[in-house]
Amino acid sequence: MHDSKEGPRLVPAVEQKFKRHLDSLAKIFEFIDLFAAQENIDDDTKRAFDLAVDELFTNTVRYHPSNPNDVSIELRIENQTMFLRLTDFDVDPFDLTKKPDPDLTGSLKDRTPGGLGIYLGKKVVDDVQYHYLDRTSTITLKKKFQKKNV
Amino acid sequence: MFDIRIDESGEVVLSGRFDAAQAEKAKAVFDQLAVTTSVDFKDLVYVSSAGLGVLMATQKRLSDRGHKLRLKNVSGHIREVFKIARFDLIFEIE
Numbered sequence A: 001m002h003d004s005k006e007g008p009r010l011v012p013a014v015e016q017k018f019k020r021h022l023d024s025l026a027k028i029f030e031f032i033d034l035f036a037a038q039e040n041i042d043d044d045t046k047r048a049f050d051l052a053v054d055e056l057f058t059n060t061v062r063y064h065p066s067n068p069n070d071v072s073i074e075l076r077i078e079n080q081t082m083f084l085r086l087t088d089f090d091v092d093p094f095d096l097t098k099k100p101d102p103d104l105t106g107s108l109k110d111r112t113p114g115g116l117g118i119y120l121g122k123k124v125v126d127d128v129q130y131h132y133l134d135r136t137s138t139i140t141l142k143k144k145f146q147k148k149n150v
Numbered sequence B: 001m002f003d004i005r006i007d008e009s010g011e012v013v014l015s016g017r018f019d020a021a022q023a024e025k026a027k028a029v030f031d032q033l034a035v036t037t038s039v040d041f042k043d044l045v046y047v048s049s050a051g052l053g054v055l056m057a058t059q060k061r062l063s064d065r066g067h068k069l070r071l072k073n074v075s076g077h078i079r080e081v082f083k084i085a086r087f088d089l090i091f092e093i094e
Helices: A024-038 A043-063 A117-122 B020-030 B049-063 B074-085
Strands: A012-017 A071-078 A083-091 A127-133 A135-146 B001-007 B014-019 B037-047 B071-072
Touching: A012 A024, A024 A043, A024 A071, A024 B020, A043 A071, A043 A083, A043 A117, A043 B020, A043 B037, A043 B074, A071 A135, A071 B037, A083 B074, A117 B049, A117 B074, B001 B020, B014 B020, B020 B049, B037 B074, B049 B071
Parallel strands: B014 B037, B037 B071
Antiparallel strands: A012 A071, A071 A083, A083 A135, A127 A135, B001 B014
């Protein structure tokens, strides 16, 4: 599908760095809100990215609390698909794509609070890719979206 | 902006975005509950796994005493998150 007679509109990627603290979540949501509004991305897709990046960012805050580096988040669009790339510098490898799904079939007694974050993050987007090089971890989320009516 | 309060009827009322940054604030309120309690999600726009964890821990604690949380006015997209997390198996959702 083309956005104009000239072909698909090229949307430059936008990137922002965030302090490694849970208080940054509000700023991350604002960053995604602004991008989604500018690109008329549907609410379901925006909410999916909110949830997925919340889980990933929270994970990196919890597991690398003393790392002084900011966390980078880049947003871009290609072929009616939204991409979010989270880059975390000077960290140990953790390939979330290989983490087994939790068993959610048990009764309340059998279930434990926690362990849902990565699972939820993976389930609400179409694809998750993990890359690790030179102590830099890169997680890329992608999801097809619908344009909101304008 | 997230808010949580217990109203005059004893119901917990949630609003805003229930993310990891708000989990401690929410836990402090849920920890006060000792009997079966309704939780109104009407003005809640978002919940992450941190919020789900607080709800589940409270449900387990109340369940041990024969009580529970009842969730009401849960929006479509939060229901979807509950479904993925299989919270529909462990919560009564009105």
